[in-house]
Each structure stands twice: as C-alpha cells, then as structure tokens.
Amino acid sequence: MPFLQYIRPDDGNLYDSTVVKIDLPKGAKPGDTVFLKINFETKLPSKIVRTGYNDDFYFAGQWFPKFGVYEAAGMRYASAGNWNCHQFHHNSEFYSNHSVYDVIITLPKHYVAGSGGMLLTEADNGNGEKTLTYRAEDIVDFAWTAWPSYVVFTEQWKHVKITLLLPEERKIQAERQMTAVKNALEYLETNVGPFPWPHLTFVDPPSKGDGAGGMEYTTLFTSSSFKGVPEFFHMPEMVTIHEFGHAYFMGILASNEFEEPWLDEGVNQFWESRIMDNYYGVNSSLVDHPLLSISDQFISRSSYVYSVNRQTITNKEYSWNYPHGTYSMMSYSKTAVILRTLMGLTGEETMNEIFREYYRKWAFRHPSGKDFISVVNEVVSKSHGDKFGPDMNWFFDQTLFGTGICDYKVSQITNKKNYNSDIKKDTLSKSSISFSEADSLYNSVVELERLGEIMLPVEVLIHFKNGNELLESWDGKSRYKDFFYDGKGKVEWVKIDPEYKIVMDVNFINNSMTLSPDRVPVRRISGKLTTLLQLFIGAITL
Template identity: 25%
Template sequence: MDRRFKVKAVSMLLLVSLISSCSREEPAVSSAVSTLSAETILELPAETTHDFVELPSDMSQQVPVVPVGDNGFTAPEPGFEITRPDRELYHYDMDLTFDPESNTVGGHVVFTFYNDSEDSWDKLCLRDHSAMYTEPDIVGVEGAEGNNAAFTVIENITDMREETSLEYIRDEDVSVIWVTLEEPLKPCERMTLEYDFTATIPTVPDRDGVYEGVYNVTYYYPILSEYKDGEWAHSPYFLLGDCNYSEVSDYDVRITAPSDYILVTTGTEVSREEEGDLTTYTYYAPFVRDFVFCASQNFVVEEGDWEDVHINVVYSSETSHITDEYVESTLLTAQESLEAFSDMLGRYPYEELDVIISPIFAGGMEYPNLVIVSAPTMDPDLLDPWGPKLITVHEIGHQWFFGIVGSDCYNEPWLDESLTSYSEWLFCTYYADIYGEYDTDPYADMDITNEYYSSSFPLNRPYYEFEVSTYSADVYLRGRLVLRRIEEIIGRDEFTAVLREYVRRNAFSNADEEDFFEVLYDCCGTDNEELNAIIDMAFDL
C-alpha cells in the first residue's frame, strides 16, 4: 500500500471516531482503530495528535428503575443512590491566598477542560461577577454604595497546549470576559488553561462580600461559562438567583489564610499545615459546579450528622440574637431536609453540608455543599422560627435543583426557583405528622387558576421579562403552586417519581424545560385534559 494512502486512511478512521465520540454515540470504528499498529499511528502528522476526550452515549445515572403507573413509565425508587458521573469532568486546581487585611483572595489556577459541543471554540467566556459590585445600582444591595469593589486582576493567561500567552477583553457587561484562543479548541478536544488572579472582596452585606467580620467569598475566581446552542452564556448579573451557569467539575484547592480565621468551604478538608501565623488548608470537592468559602475569626461551629453526611452549622459569636435554640433548630432542619429530599428526590451524594448563618441582607443563597442563611431573618423581633426554617429548607433543596441538576437560572428561572420552592411543600408533606401540611403553608388554599394571577404567566420566560416587583411572587410562589396543582392532578407519588426520574436523567448536567416536560409526558402521556389545561395556562410551550 502506498504510504501516503495508508496515512490518509488512518487519519480518516480517527476523524470518524472523533466525530462519533463528540456526538455522544458509540464510536462505530473504534475497534478498527484499535487494531492499527503503533508503527502506523506514529506515521500521522503532528497536527493530528491532539488530546481528545470520549464522551459516553448516555450520561444519565445508571441505577435500577421500577414501573410507576400502568403506562410503561419507570423511575428510580425512593432513596436511590446518586453517584459520581460516568465521564471525565472538568478540573480546577487552585492555589489561593486569603488576605483579610487587604480584603483580597487570589492565586494560581490550573483549569483542565474540554469542548463538549459540536462546534470549534475560537474563544472562551469567563465570568467575573465580583466586578459587578463596582456598579451598585446593578447589584442592588443595600450598603453597596461606596464599597471597595474592583475588577478582578487576571494575569498570565496561558493555553498550555502550546504554552501560548492569551489576551482577554471585558465586555460592556464587565462581568463577561472574552479570551481569544490562537488555536481553536476542536469538539471533544482537551486543553489546560492557566492563569493568576487577585479578586477584591467587596465590603457589602451580600452573598459575595464582607460584613461584620464575616466573609462570604463566592464570586472570586474567573469561572468558565456554559456553551449551549452555538454560543456562550453571558446573561447579565441578576439579584434574585445564582448568576453562575457552569459545568460540574472536580476541585483540588489549597487556601493559605491567617491561622486565627475559621474557613468553611465547598467539599471536605483533606489536610492542614501551619507555618507561623498562617495555615494552608487543602480541600477536595468532587463533581460540583463551583467552589466557595466563608471565613471569620468569630465563627462558632455546631456539628452534627445525617447518616454518613457531616453537617456544620456555623454562625458568628458577634451576632448577639443568634440563640442556642436557633442553632439547634437549624441543625435539625438540615438533618430533616437531607432525610426528606434524599428519600423523595435521590440520596444526597456528598460527604458534607454546611449551613452558614451570615449577616447578609437577603433570605439565603445556595452553593455546592454549602448554603448561606440570613442572620437578620433569625431576629426574633422579625419572624417566628418557622420563617428561617423554611429558608433553610429552601436553600438545601437547591442542592438538588441547581447543584445536582443544573439549569440556566437567568433564562429559565422556574427550573431553579419554582422547583426548589415546591420542595418546601414536599418537606411539609414529608413531616406532616410533626408540623402539619396546610398549617405551615399560608398559600395552601390559593386558586392558581384564578384570573387574578394571569399576569404571572407564562412561567417559562427569562428573568428580564418579569416585573421586578412581582418576580418573587411569580416564580417562587405561583410557580410552586402550579407544580402543586400538577401534583394534585397526577398524584403525589407519581409526581415525586417524575422528579426522581428527572434527576436520574439529568444529574450533573444542565437541563432545560424540554428535559422536564419529556419526563412528565413520559409518565402521564399527552392526552390528560386536566394536566394539559394547567400546562397551557402556566407555560408557553
């Protein structure tokens, strides 16, 4: 055989294999490629020896399913095990320094990822949401005016495929960072991006900021955004939801901090090493969407467990109105939430859950393995104990709807907040014998089909199409009531089975409304007139 023909033949076989892999189908010619000799492979030109990833054809959770109803629909049983994704994940290796004297955090990042789309990427989109605190009117946080916010300093961006230095520009939306690749990243091709950064922690009582000696360090490192439908997601910062839209990754993180600070983070602590007045902590956080931490010299940690999950309830000793009763109640709520949601939605798949009672001016905020609950809501002069209890339940519910099953919180907020608000109702039903169902839900008897609520719909629209003044009522409350109405129509056991199957099919990926309704219609069919009526009323499909 002519040598040039032999090389072309091998190249074509490899190309077919890569295309098959990137389309997430079983590679039709992989066996043919594997039979080629090493000598033949070495004859390939250098430019074809890129580092590629092979993705599985089915990325759903491979767990037993059982029949639900009589139309052939199957779903996992209650309490099914949610396990690590069966594919290669992105990986962040971060060596950080937390400096409370200068209110900064920074360091070196080694980020390994791959192109999981069918398009070549000639640029990357990173998000620097912390930069938005330079524009207090957009952030909309009380006390943000005059804070010390600054753009994150990003340096030494390097594409390690050829050790090429890269440049970046900020968009008009300063949280959007575009990094141009000198060599496009092909479908399924892997690369490592290295960079250094220094982020300023804003002096605001918010989800990303420091206030009353408590640091919430959440939007601090440039994180890769999500690529979907031919473009990078770069929606604006918004106040009422999580702004990060990212892929699940593994994190290996080292943080050097003053030894008199207590750090609470995503993931689990692996080791610590003291040197003088500093301590270097090593953490491992597998298959999560982000890595965040909270820190304070005044933290008090109340520990507990739910089965083999360790729980930390953390608060500042300087917050005088946080009583032992509230702390014990919060720990109990965390245990109850893990029990209820693990049973109804699938078992919590991580080793730890942290609940931080922090002086933020919001109800709460969710992050992987860590939730923040507002200390002001626990002021006994403002709310009865049931208020902060449901806030804690809600934020822990996000570990399933945001953490395990991701979504585009800006363009499809109902998949994030309506489902999680509905999980509050599931919590009430699970503990009906203890707390009651309807007694704990002041909106239980609201008729969502009343014409008065028509302006709330369609529910499936982007954040910017809602009125800011009614967004919370529309998405959190009325979205929850729509889902409760669906539950009433098809049955609670059937609807929780739908949610488990939705989790099974989409765990550790980013789902959209098509994924949700596909599962719902697989369960109920498309000819249920009562169900169709509520869906037609509440959604624009």
C-alpha cells in the same frame, strides 16, 4: 491581553464587566484539552450583598472566573454548539458545569472557616496564619466564609457529614437547624433521589453578615435567622430547607437559572413547602401559634393568587426580563402553585415518580424546561394512561406558559318540591304535606361556573340533606355546568374541589355553597376583635 474582551450578551450594557470572552491563539478541535492559567485578583465588596465583608466577617461567593456552559447541538434549546454564558444579574446566579475544585486558603490563625469543599489539610504557617486545603468534586460553584467567632457543629447523616457554622449567641438554635437540614435530606432522598456528596456545610451568618444569608453554592449554603427566634416561628427552618433544596436541585441537575428561573426557584419552592408541611404541620408549618397559624404553602399561594400582576406575563421569560417586579412571584410562587396543582390532579405518588425519573434521567446533565415536561408526560401516561389525554402539554400551556387564571364557582343551588311525583301524588295533597323534609321529593339543580380562562378537570361533591353524597366529575371546559337531581332529599351543600387540590384556583370562597352557612367563626372572630380592641383602648388611655 489581545485575546480577551468583555462581552454583554444580555443587554449590551457597556458598564457590565461580568462576562469575558477569550479567543484562543489556536483553535481547539473536538477532544482536545485546553489548559488556562488565570491570575486574578478579587476585591470583595465592603457592604455584603450575598458576597463581601463587614468588619472581621468574610463571605466569598462568585469570587473567581467561572466557565460558561458549552451547549452542544441538541442540548437544551441549542440548534448548534455554542457557549451559554450570561452576565451577572441581581435575580439569577447559576448556570455552570459540574467541576472539581482544589482550593487553598491562607488566613489568620484565629479565623474559623467553612467552605463547599472537604478539608484535606490544615497547616500552621508559624507566622500567625494558617493554610487550609479544600477539595470538592462535581459541584457547580465554590464559596467559602471566614469569621473568628463561628461556633462549629458537626453531625453525620447516613453518608453525609454535615457541618454547621453559626454565631455563639445562636448556639441554642443549632439543633433546630440541624434537624431541618436532616429532614430535607431524608425527604428528598425518599421522594426524589440520593444526595450525591459526602459532605455538606451550612452557615447561619451573624447579624453583621446577614447580607450573605439565604444563598446556595451546592455543598455550602447559607441560612438566615436571628438570636432568640421563637419556637413557633419556623423561619430559620424554612430558609435552611429552601437553600438546601437549591443546593440539591441546582447542585445535582444544574438547570439554567438565567433562562428558566422557574425550573430552579419554582421547583425548589414546591419541595420546600412539601417538606415544611410534612415536618412542621400542614396548616402551621411557618407560624404555629394559638393566635395565628401560617402555612408555608400559604406564602406561595398568596404571593401568586393575590398579586395584581398575576396575569402580566408568562414563565417563558429570562430572569432579568420579568416586568413590574413579577420575577419572584412568577418564578417562585406561581410555579410552586402550578406544581401543587399538578400534584393535586395526578396524585402525590405520581408527582414523586415524576421527580425520581427527572433525577434519574437528568442528574448532572443540565435539563431544560421542555425536558422536565417531557418527563411529566412520560410518567403521567405511565401512571394514568390517557386519563389526562395523550400528554400534559395542555396543562403547562395554560398554566406555566399562559397568563390566564383558574376560578371555579358554585353559583346557585335550587331545590323545588315535586308535588306531582307519581310516588307521592296519590297519597298527598298540596294542603296536607305532613311527611318529613328529608323524605320529600325534590327537583334540585346545582349550577357551576368557570370564571377564569384556565380549564382543569375538577371534582364536585354534592351533599343532600338526607345524608347522601355524590362525587361528580366535571372536565371544567365549558363556561358553566348544571347538575340535575330528582329524588328524595334536597341538595344541602356543594363543594367544587372539596379537598382543595387545585391550589391555583384564585378564590376558594366561591368554590362552595351551603343552604345553612356556619356563622359561628365570624361571630367568634368578631367577639375576639371586640375584646382585643377594648384591651387596646385600656392600653392607650391614661
């Protein structure tokens, strides 16, 4: 075909044949319609990596020629009209227009199929085969799956018909999966906006197709689990909610995952942890067992906070350019932690309003990161006036587009008895102090430090031995801050960010200090460890 050529816009890799450029025989003017009829053949890989087949299991994703997105001047970062189409990368799959799909699939009669479309007709071909006709409107990608042993469950949630396909052996998990997706629908509809499609199909692939698990294609997504997942382990729910979140945000907003992966993965990760916390427990949303609790939020925070590469690069990179294996930590975890911190600063309702506005303004319109930030600026200004300054760019510049860390520390508490106080000196001498500790007069100093580069406003809770408490504010800009108190009762403990709102803080341990630390938990953990090790000794000896 003389007008067709492979191009490699991202890395010039000559072995990459995932993007094709077609020069039209005749130029198309604005308003013209161009019809393309493409005959294509797809060879599915036999080892399933997101797409492919294994034995009699098939999952077809990224299986047809898909248009790039034409960005007119002014759209996203485009200064002039141009096509935006990237090569297929391991780390990113999506940036495409909302389109209408009419798909006809012919397959052996005994196969059970599911797709991102609504099933319009099913015809028996009389030769041991059947033909299924699907239609899907305004979705960014169309995927389908077929396997003879799927068990199908359907439920109606408001306007959405939900279909779940999973192996017979995992039937018992169907209710858990259905509940998870309904929770996600309810939470996002309440706090962001409605799910616009009347149908949603999700698949829990069998073991032989587990390479297809954990993916999203708007109205079809795949979860991941295994037979006999214990009730206390909410991994299937987490994957379902995560992938549904993609189907929702990427499906509706369709940002550019190639160029701004944080806007897809990070935003979704943030909402995943909120949904998980809301329905499965704040501290135990992922693992809820008497011996061990793990929250969904912990996964995000730990992945960023404890990463040795947390200061290697900013979030300005294209998905395939993140060095030293930082893609996942930066795109998913750091962004989720940043958004959690933003919610900690501005409040949950403001955060919900930000996303409602983002949805209202940008649904089906391919927003960019700057569009999201401008919505944040607009809503925060409306909700909080100039409490945080004229805009929130200072926040994103430091966190999303910076490499600094956030770490505040209580470095010292000092309490000096004030023997020279005017109130007491007439009645007491140094040698005859008989008044109670709580009534003593003290000069107390609380010393705080900022160890990281990121400067965020923080609250400081100061507790006095006589029971009084003060909630101080610190803009967090200077390298250190001292608070002075003269009066009855000495400072007993101090907490920076007492409600742990600034989850970006890389060390919560140094956020507080007390004069009488509670050693009971350490003793308890040590005692339990002693017993466990004794059991271990008993188990390994003859």
